[in-house]
Amino acid sequence: MDAVKTKRMPRAVREQQMLDAAVRTFGQRGYMAASMDEIAELAGVSKPLVYLYLNSKEDLFTACIRREAAALTEAVRAGVIPGRPADRQLWEGLRAFFTHTSRHPDGWAVLHLQARTHGEPFAAEVAAMRAEIVAFVTELILAAAREAHRDPDLPEREVAGLAEALVGAAESLAAWANATPGVTARQAAATLMNFAWAGLGNMMDGRPWSPPDAAHEVSG
Amino acid sequence: MDAVKTKRMPRAVREQQMLDAAVRTFGQRGYMAASMDEIAELAGVSKPLVYLYLNSKEDLFTACIRREAAALTEAVRAGVIPGRPADRQLWEGLRAFFTHTSRHPDGWAVLHLQARTHGEPFAAEVAAMRAEIVAFVTELILAAAREAHRDPDLPEREVAGLAEALVGAAESLAAWANATPGVTARQAAATLMNFAWAGLGNMMDGRPWSPPDAAHEVSG
Amino acid sequence: MDAVKTKRMPRAVREQQMLDAAVRTFGQRGYMAASMDEIAELAGVSKPLVYLYLNSKEDLFTACIRREAAALTEAVRAGVIPGRPADRQLWEGLRAFFTHTSRHPDGWAVLHLQARTHGEPFAAEVAAMRAEIVAFVTELILAAAREAHRDPDLPEREVAGLAEALVGAAESLAAWANATPGVTARQAAATLMNFAWAGLGNMMDGRPWSPPDAAHEVSG
Amino acid sequence: MDAVKTKRMPRAVREQQMLDAAVRTFGQRGYMAASMDEIAELAGVSKPLVYLYLNSKEDLFTACIRREAAALTEAVRAGVIPGRPADRQLWEGLRAFFTHTSRHPDGWAVLHLQARTHGEPFAAEVAAMRAEIVAFVTELILAAAREAHRDPDLPEREVAGLAEALVGAAESLAAWANATPGVTARQAAATLMNFAWAGLGNMMDGRPWSPPDAAHEVSG
DNA sequence: TATGAATGAGTGTTCATTCAT
DNA sequence: GATGAATGAACACTCATTCAT
Numbered sequence: 055m056d057a058v059k060t061k062r063m064p065r066a067v068r069e070q071q072m073l074d075a076a077v078r079t080f081g082q083r084g085y086m087a088a089s090m091d092e093i094a095e096l097a098g099v100s101k102p103l104v105y106l107y108l109n110s111k112e113d114l115f116t117a118c119i120r121r122e123a124a125a126l127t128e129a130v131r132a133g134v135i136p137g138r139p140a141d142r143q144l145w146e147g148l149r150a151f152f153t154h155t156s157r158h159p160d161g162w163a164v165l166h167l168q169a170r171t172h173g174e175p176f177a178a179e180v181a182a183m184r185a186e187i188v189a190f191v192t193e194l195i196l197a198a199a200r201e202a203h204r205d206p207d208l209p210e211r212e213v214a215g216l217a218e219a220l221v222g223a224a225e226s227l228a229a230w231a232n233a234t235p236g237v238t239a240r241q242a243a244a245t246l247m248n249f250a251w252a253g254l255g256n257m258m259d260g261r262p263w264s265p266p267d268a269a270h271e272v273s274g
Numbered sequence: 275m276d277a278v279k280t281k282r283m284p285r286a287v288r289e290q291q292m293l294d295a296a297v298r299t300f301g302q303r304g305y306m307a308a309s310m311d312e313i314a315e316l317a318g319v320s321k322p323l324v325y326l327y328l329n330s331k332e333d334l335f336t337a338c339i340r341r342e343a344a345a346l347t348e349a350v351r352a353g354v355i356p357g358r359p360a361d362r363q364l365w366e367g368l369r370a371f372f373t374h375t376s377r378h379p380d381g382w383a384v385l386h387l388q389a390r391t392h393g394e395p396f397a398a399e400v401a402a403m404r405a406e407i408v409a410f411v412t413e414l415i416l417a418a419a420r421e422a423h424r425d426p427d428l429p430e431r432e433v434a435g436l437a438e439a440l441v442g443a444a445e446s447l448a449a450w451a452n453a454t455p456g457v458t459a460r461q462a463a464a465t466l467m468n469f470a471w472a473g474l475g476n477m478m479d480g481r482p483w484s485p486p487d488a489a490h491e492v493s494g
Numbered sequence: 495m496d497a498v499k500t501k502r503m504p505r506a507v508r509e510q511q512m513l514d515a516a517v518r519t520f521g522q523r524g525y526m527a528a529s530m531d532e533i534a535e536l537a538g539v540s541k542p543l544v545y546l547y548l549n550s551k552e553d554l555f556t557a558c559i560r561r562e563a564a565a566l567t568e569a570v571r572a573g574v575i576p577g578r579p580a581d582r583q584l585w586e587g588l589r590a591f592f593t594h595t596s597r598h599p600d601g602w603a604v605l606h607l608q609a610r611t612h613g614e615p616f617a618a619e620v621a622a623m624r625a626e627i628v629a630f631v632t633e634l635i636l637a638a639a640r641e642a643h644r645d646p647d648l649p650e651r652e653v654a655g656l657a658e659a660l661v662g663a664a665e666s667l668a669a670w671a672n673a674t675p676g677v678t679a680r681q682a683a684a685t686l687m688n689f690a691w692a693g694l695g696n697m698m699d700g701r702p703w704s705p706p707d708a709a710h711e712v713s714g
Numbered sequence: 715m716d717a718v719k720t721k722r723m724p725r726a727v728r729e730q731q732m733l734d735a736a737v738r739t740f741g742q743r744g745y746m747a748a749s750m751d752e753i754a755e756l757a758g759v760s761k762p763l764v765y766l767y768l769n770s771k772e773d774l775f776t777a778c779i780r781r782e783a784a785a786l787t788e789a790v791r792a793g794v795i796p797g798r799p800a801d802r803q804l805w806e807g808l809r810a811f812f813t814h815t816s817r818h819p820d821g822w823a824v825l826h827l828q829a830r831t832h833g834e835p836f837a838a839e840v841a842a843m844r845a846e847i848v849a850f851v852t853e854l855i856l857a858a859a860r861e862a863h864r865d866p867d868l869p870e871r872e873v874a875g876l877a878e879a880l881v882g883a884a885e886s887l888a889a890w891a892n893a894t895p896g897v898t899a900r901q902a903a904a905t906l907m908n909f910a911w912a913g914l915g916n917m918m919d920g921r922p923w924s925p926p927d928a929a930h931e932v933s934g
Numbered sequence: 935t936a937t938g939a940a941t942g943a944g945t946g947t948t949c950a951t952t953c954a955t
Numbered sequence: 956g957a958t959g960a961a962t963g964a965a966c967a968c969t970c971a972t973t974c975a976t
Contacts, residue, residue, distance in 0.1 A: 222446015662886015
């Protein structure tokens with residue numbers, strides 16, 4: 055019903071049709087609930103052909119993850135103009151991120167929900183992509199510190215945690231923006247910039263929030 | 275192999291054993307990959323008993339979600355001391371949250387990963403818990419504004435977005451803290467407070483970060 | 495919901511409650527689809543008690559068949575006044591039969607449908623009852639012949655076949671009468687008497703219908 | 715153990731093999747007691763293939779009912795030569811009926827016993843076939859009345875009852891003939907013609923048997 | 935290049951039946 | 956006399972995967 059049943063297509067094209075169908079099916083049904091039958095039918099090919107080209111359900115899912123991860127990181131990379139100030143770069147990256155995830159909800163579902171939920175061959179795959187994005191954000195945070203002429207005496211792990219938090223907030227806001235009618239990618243990005251940047255700015259100014267004295271607390 | 279095979283237990287006890295086994299199995303294998311056989315064996319009972327007490331896989335999973343959601347919200351509620359300043363309450367809530375999730379990784383996996391990934395009976399269940407937490411955080415943000423003697427002219431949706439971002443960041447950091455050796459619940463909470471509170475503080479002072487003029491940008 | 499949950503009843507009473515519940519359940523659900531759980535609940539007792547009194551599902555079903563078969567034959571026997579002319583006796587028997595089956599639809603379903611459909615322990619049980627009724631009808635046919643002062647030169651097997659046909663017609667009409675609104679037991683009996691007796695009468699007069707010459711027919 | 719395990723048959727052929735096996739198994743074991751495993755093995759295929767071609771046990775059973783019902787009505791239709799006198803047509807129809815049922819005992823068991831015993835998807839299916847046969851017999855009765863130059867003042871419901879009785883008698887005799895060694899289809903048909911036709915003939919002559927006065931009877 | 939035909943292994947679920955009290 | 960707790964064995968159904976063409 056989606057792919058026109060055209061015969062004798064070159065392999066590369068057929069493969070993309072299959073991946074399209076697979077991403078859609080995995081994104082909507084989930085990895086385990088998606089059946090190879092459904093994917094093959096949606097792709098307009100017979101099941102053995104799917105196996106001929108993509109070997110197994112696991113491999114097919116991995117291929118989906120890789121393709122969607124590449125598409126997402128590429129979108130973010132393409133959205134960022136290098137050489138600008140760090141806050142500007144972060145803003146651009148976030149906008150690109152929210153735009154891409156809202157335009158490719160099935161791909162995002164595959165990356166954010168399905169791949170992480172189904173154990174080890176897949177979690178690692180998406181973790182690599184995530185690490186790349188976290189590294190990029192970490193770089194921006196450090197760049198911002200340099201631009202503010204501060205020697206960042208933030209411990210390395212602290213910066214890593216901040217980057218994690220920022221990326222996690224972005225992931226969460228992506229789902230929120232997609233689910234909340236009337237919230238655009240731009241607005242989601244602005245909200246997150248408000249939340250994050252001002253906080254980071256404060257810390258750059260040497261006024262970090264500090265937890266109360268641990269002595270009076272119950273352990274935890 | 276885990277629970278000692280004790281016979282003739284009262285129903286309530288057996289039910290908790292089953293839920294324990296189910297949370298562990300669902301958390302580690304995933305909802306669909308977890309088999310009722312495995313759960314029953316881990317609980318030290320036969321499969322029919324699981325069905326007698328919990329009706330179906332779906333009901334069993336729902337019961338897991340409910341129990342773990344209640345435990346998590348209860349832990350957070352118990353960690354927060356009412357009447358204190360908003361920042362202090364948030365700090366306490368975050369600590370309780372990270373402590374609980376790190377101590378119950380399978381329960382957290384059920385709530386954060388499995389329940390959201392597997393469609394409608396379950397997603398709604400965990401969405402209710404999440405909404406409760408988001409509402410709590412929203413309340414704290416507004417309270418903080420009041421405490422700072424500011425009429426919060428933040429638009430309602432903006433506050434909602436901020437709360438979403440904060441909760442999302444917390445969820446993400448929970449996974450990061452659990453996966454990164456040497457990061458304690460306390461440290462994770464401190465990192466997030468730094469990230470969030472300083473940013474919020476800036477905004478309270480009327481200095482929110484603002485996005486650059488849209489006219490010069492490419493669409494998105 | 496049916497049987498009042500009274501404790502410590504004498505065994506005979508409890509057993510009848512169980513048989514009531516069983517007949518109803520077997521009659522409505524069918525032998526295999528009826529579950530011992532449902533029967534026990536309908537009887538207002540626990541499952542082990544059913545087993546204590548009636549041993550097994552098979553035995554329980556057999557007990558149902560026997561009780562309902564006895565009730566039906568007894569009803570027919572009680573409806574017939576001995577010593578009267580054969581046609582009158584047949585009329586009375588048919589009326590009693592249709593009356594009883596319409597008043598005990600579950601019992602009739604057990605005998606006519608369920609017992610015959612589920613193989614050998616049971617089919618024999620109901621076959622015995624049926625044989626008894628067929629023998630009674632056979633006797634009436636022969637009596638009718640004697641009353642008409644005819645030495646019945648009908649071969650024995652022919653009479654048996656006629657009796658079978660009559661009983662079969664009655665069974666079929668019982669279902670029809672129960673399913674067709676406005677058809678009373680009396681009307682069903684009258685219809686069958688019309689159908690059967692006039693035919694038998696003709697034969698008594700020596701004018702049986704005879705099949706056409708076999709020579710011109712295809713084999714069969 | 716029955717069908718030779720021939721591989722790679724065209725779908726239509728395999729389907730018939732499956733239906734053959736299913737009719738046999740359903741006819742002998744009963745609908746519920748028949749297992750899909752047994753049917754598949756008897757058909758010489760694996761269980762998934764049965765599901766691939768026939769969807770479910772319910773659908774498989776329905777397909778059996780339809781096939782056997784069509785075969786039976788077709789056999790009766792083919793046995794009757796139109797245009798002949800009504801008694802002759804009835805005789806031919808009965809012979810065809812008894813011949814077919816004796817040659818296909820499992821199919822007959824499916825139609826007569828199993829389908830009627832197991833609730834609504836199935837009962838309706840066989841009721842349709844039965845209605846067709848009853849209508850055919852009704853037509854013959856009316857035709858016989860016309861041929862006897864009588865305006866049939868038999869009330870409509872009376873004719874319907876007679877047709878029901880005739881068909882019921884036939885169904886019952888089919889079982890009797892199959893179970894009684896030495897009774898041929900021809901003899902069963904002759905017995906039923908004797909039983910039925912002479913009775914009908916009497917009624918055509920205006921001499922129906924009439925029930926005794928109800929005033930002297932006990933109620934019922 | 936592409937597929938119709940076919941299956942081994944496993945799933946959730948149910949049921950008649952029994953033990954310990 | 957009566958029951959709550961428990962299970963072995965089976966069943967309908969599904970799925971990823973492969974062979975023969």
